Amino acid sequence: MREKKKIIAFCCENSSLKAAYAVTDQSILDAIEIIRLPCSGKAEIGLVLKCFENGHPGVLILGCPVDNCKYLTGNVRARKRVGMVKKALREAGIDENRVQMDFISSVDSHKFMNIVKEMEERLAPTAR
Amino acid sequence: MITAVQKPFDEISEMVKGHDKLLILGCGSCVTVCMAGGEKEVGILASTLRLFNKQNNISMEIIEDTIERQCDREFFDAVKDKILRADAVLSMACGAGVQFCAEVFEGKRVLPALNTRFYGATEQQGIWSECCAGCGSCVLDKFGGICPIARCSKSLLNGPCGGSQEGKCEVDPENIDCGWQLIYDRMKSLGLLHKLEENEPINDWSTGRDGGPGKIIREDMVL
Numbered sequence: 001m002r003e004k005k006k007i008i009a010f011c012c013e014n015s016s017l018k019a020a021y022a023v024t025d026q027s028i029l030d031a032i033e034i035i036r037l038p039c040s041g042k043a044e045i046g047l048v049l050k051c052f053e054n055g056h057p058g059v060l061i062l063g064c065p066v067d068n069c070k071y072l073t074g075n076v077r078a079r080k081r082v083g084m085v086k087k088a089l090r091e092a093g094i095d096e097n098r099v100q101m102d103f104i105s106s107v108d109s110h111k112f113m114n115i116v117k118e119m120e121e122r123l124a125p126t127a128r
Numbered sequence: 129m130i131t132a133v134q135k136p137f138d139e140i141s142e143m144v145k146g147h148d149k150l151l152i153l154g155c156g157s158c159v160t161v162c163m164a165g166g167e168k169e170v171g172i173l174a175s176t177l178r179l180f181n182k183q184n185n186i187s188m189e190i191i192e193d194t195i196e197r198q199c200d201r202e203f204f205d206a207v208k209d210k211i212l213r214a215d216a217v218l219s220m221a222c223g224a225g226v227q228f229c230a231e232v233f234e235g236k237r238v239l240p241a242l243n244t245r246f247y248g249a250t251e252q253q254g255i256w257s258e259c260c261a262g263c264g265s266c267v268l269d270k271f272g273g274i275c276p277i278a279r280c281s282k283s284l285l286n287g288p289c290g291g292s293q294e295g296k297c298e299v300d301p302e303n304i305d306c307g308w309q310l311i312y313d314r315m316k317s318l319g320l321l322h323k324l325e326e327n328e329p330i331n332d333w334s335t336g337r338d339g340g341p342g343k344i345i346r347e348d349m350v351l
Contacts, residue, residue: 046168049175088172091137092179 006033007058007119008051012040014070016062018106028113031120032060040064040101041074041081048085048099057123058098059085060115065103075103098123129158129249130222131256132165132242134173141180143239144218147188151214152177152241153207153229154194155221162256165220165242167194173220173241198225204232211236247278264335264342270323272314277331280307285328288312 009032011017017036023029033056037043040063051059061082063075079101086096102115134140144150152174160166174192181188193210195203198221204211211217211229216237219226223244230238247260261278267285268275277283281299288308291298295309315321333339 044168046171046175049172049179053175053178088137088176089179091141092176093183094179 005055005057007031007060007116007123008033008035008056009060009062009116010035010037010040010043010048012037012063012075014039015064015068015106016040016102016104016108016112019062019104019109019112022107022109023113025113028116032116039069039071039074040078041069041071043078043081045081045084045088048081049088052089052094052098058100058119060119061099061101062104062112062115063101065105068105129161129247130224130244131162131246131248131258132159132222132244134164134169134220135241135243137176137180140173140218140241141177144177144188144216145186147215147237149189149191149213149215150177150218151191151193151207151210151216152218153198153211153220154192155198155219155225156194156196157199159220159222159225159242160194161250162248163254165222170194170220173218194220199228201228201232204229262336263331263333264339265332267328267331270326270328271311272318272320274307274311274314276307276311278307279305279310283331284308285331287324 009020011020011034013036017034020034040061043061048059048061061078063078064070066075069075082099082101085099089096089098100115100119104111152170154160154167154170155165156167163169170192174190178190191210191214193207195207197203198219211233216239217229218239218241219229220241221229222242223240226238226240230236246258247262248256248258251257258278260275261283263277267277276285281297281304282289288306292306292309293301295306297304297306312324315324
């Protein structure tokens, strides 16, 4: 049986990854595949597009709150890159909302859960 | 460096239509520096095309590679087999690289993924600006290292046109500095303002586009 592809969550190790570690709801953790990044600014456009090429239904890029990036502007750079990924998805005829950028602090595990839940529900009809 | 920007995706997808096996070939020199046709951009374009093809049920094998330069014959050796096996090459080099690739691999369809723009410099990360028009008769010594041909919108050689206001060009006051204001300020700082009083003869365009396709021959280097 073909394995169901999960939502990829690129998590900054300084914020959203810590929030993810605090999540206790197993259904949330089962829905995602976490990729640890030193900074959300490391989520390259090509890397995100590769996730879609490999059949993942959605990609989350979860960085530090704006103005609170350990590397000063990595999260803002990530947001711009997500804009470029959205453009590429539009050009390919794919729903651009399958990629999403959010800013989460290390104590925002509830926000983390809500973001995953919301994306999972939104993608449910297209997920395979 | 030679600067370029990627063609609109619609134009590229239309161009490559009908080819079963496509090699997207990047160039590791100028267009890598201006982030238009290097290894990363090859990967992004390849992924976008694959996703587009999947959405539209188009069967096409897409291969990716990047060589050091597409304007030198020897660098093609590393990808020779890939080029020969592909139906077409989508080159992410400048216009020179695209043409040279087509010349080296006669009979192979080589398509341009970029629009080549100008000879420029990196103003800051992500911003490139034109510095040289490649006119073939350099006058930078007379203008404090700022080219009036490339950086004055009207390529004037004997002072500003009168349409400049507060150091900005009337062609696009928001984005273009008046080339002659830049020259004046530079010459002033160098203590060479008096040099600008000399009349500059009309430019010798026979070494630019006027002389037909350019060619440089160094007899001492030719084998």
